[in-house]
Amino acid sequence: MSETAIPRTTESAPAPAVAPAPAPLPKRERPAHRDANVLRWLAAYTMSMVGDSVYYTALAWAAARSGSPTQAGIVLAVGAVPRAVLMLGGGVLADRWGPRRVVIGSDAARCVVILAIAAVLFFTAPGLWLLIAVALVFGVVDALFLPAVGALPPRITTAGQLARVQGLRGLAARVANVTGGPLGGLLVAFGGSAGAFAVAGGLFAVSLVLLVSVRMAPLPAHDPTRTDSEPAPPAASAWSELTDGLRYIRRHRVLGPLMLVIALSELGFVGPLNLGLVLLAQERGWGAGGMGWIVAAFGVGAAVASLLLAVRGSLPRAGLVLCLSVVAGSLAVAAVAYVPTITLAAVAGLLVGLLAGLGGGLCGALTQTVTEPGYLGRVTSVATLFTLGIAPLSHPVTGAAVGLWGTGPVFAVSAAVCAAGGALGLAFAALRRAELPGARA
Numbered sequence: 001m002s003e004t005a006i007p008r009t010t011e012s013a014p015a016p017a018v019a020p021a022p023a024p025l026p027k028r029e030r031p032a033h034r035d036a037n038v039l040r041w042l043a044a045y046t047m048s049m050v051g052d053s054v055y056y057t058a059l060a061w062a063a064a065r066s067g068s069p070t071q072a073g074i075v076l077a078v079g080a081v082p083r084a085v086l087m088l089g090g091g092v093l094a095d096r097w098g099p100r101r102v103v104i105g106s107d108a109a110r111c112v113v114i115l116a117i118a119a120v121l122f123f124t125a126p127g128l129w130l131l132i133a134v135a136l137v138f139g140v141v142d143a144l145f146l147p148a149v150g151a152l153p154p155r156i157t158t159a160g161q162l163a164r165v166q167g168l169r170g171l172a173a174r175v176a177n178v179t180g181g182p183l184g185g186l187l188v189a190f191g192g193s194a195g196a197f198a199v200a201g202g203l204f205a206v207s208l209v210l211l212v213s214v215r216m217a218p219l220p221a222h223d224p225t226r227t228d229s230e231p232a233p234p235a236a237s238a239w240s241e242l243t244d245g246l247r248y249i250r251r252h253r254v255l256g257p258l259m260l261v262i263a264l265s266e267l268g269f270v271g272p273l274n275l276g277l278v279l280l281a282q283e284r285g286w287g288a289g290g291m292g293w294i295v296a297a298f299g300v301g302a303a304v305a306s307l308l309l310a311v312r313g314s315l316p317r318a319g320l321v322l323c324l325s326v327v328a329g330s331l332a333v334a335a336v337a338y339v340p341t342i343t344l345a346a347v348a349g350l351l352v353g354l355l356a357g358l359g360g361g362l363c364g365a366l367t368q369t370v371t372e373p374g375y376l377g378r379v380t381s382v383a384t385l386f387t388l389g390i391a392p393l394s395h396p397v398t399g400a401a402v403g404l405w406g407t408g409p410v411f412a413v414s415a416a417v418c419a420a421g422g423a424l425g426l427a428f429a430a431l432r433r434a435e436l437p438g439a440r441a
Helices: 036-066 069-078 080-097 099-123 128-150 159-213 238-251 255-284 287-312 318-338 342-370 373-405 407-427
Strands: none
Touching: 036 069, 036 099, 036 128, 036 159, 069 080, 069 128, 080 099, 080 128, 080 238, 080 373, 099 128, 099 159, 099 373, 128 373, 159 287, 159 342, 238 255, 238 373, 255 287, 255 318, 255 342, 255 373, 255 407, 287 342, 318 342, 318 407, 342 373, 373 407
8 A cells, every 4th residue: 555545644634622610610709698707797797786875875874864954965965076076087097007906996995995984983973074074085986987887898798799788787787776775774773874984995996806707808909990089199198198089089970979969968857857856746745755766767768778678789870879869768757847747758768767767778889880999088078078967067057947937848958968979979970870790670
């Protein structure tokens, strides 16, 4: 056989096709409500919130026993001053030192201060100067604690779980509100202010232990494609870091409008739903029981909204839903003062809680999603300043306005302010179109 007749399979036969390796399946996120790390943080946050309620109950009782009603009011109000003045500085420290250090340090300080005052009260009657000093110190520590605790969720979970974490946080706040006040009252009744302060300090200690056990991820690397969030060069001072953070919010397409929505909606909600409800119940003759039904309905609505976010994890068109919730909630605020019966007022209160809870949860989730991690403490401090620092200042204005014009007009004006916040948010396309990671129809 000739050489040319021999088949040369090794050279001419096609090579067998190699199947491409299958693409790896994306790693499935662990839901926040099944993440032991998130649950430890949630337990720490709940213990801290309950401790706050017990502390304020004990402080109010001790102040009332030690002075006149006016002096007791001064003791309770004085703690809000450093909280409002220093809140933005707390955000700077959270970004500079890291929220973990600030949260653990401030929680430890609260524990030491409250246990120390409990020990003092076991052996002596409190003087007003001592209670004022405690309130001032607690206000300073709160100014550090609140921005840092708000900056923690992105360190303990993924971006797709932030809405669920906000829902869980809202549920924890409702549990603390429901249990903290009655617990503080029982402790004062059976153990006096000293016993209540001691238990509050113990709750802060438990919170501290849980916080130390929480694992926190480092800051993610900066994404250079996000031109609206380019960080400034390292600041030389705390003041320049603060102004840099405020400049960052003002230039951001979503955060700037979002802070305006938060500011106006809080100004519209806080006055009517705190002092306004008391005055409305007196004006209508509903009494404390009637007011209690409205407050309870509000709490149920807010808990349902928090549960919705906790279970679902995200909502499509989050920015649009947020703004529409604020507008609809403002209508429910006005309805509380104009419906003829306590039953309808409770239904309106339920709607206010549902819509305000939904809007608040989405505000928190969007803030933590769109903020560059290095700015999160400062951004959180601005939002917290509006909710816990500036908005409560509307209480004296609400009281004076109700005295002049009655509850109906005041509720209507407050609702208009709130609606203006939602309408302003709808006017900004970037906020209106903002989405949360993992949103599904």
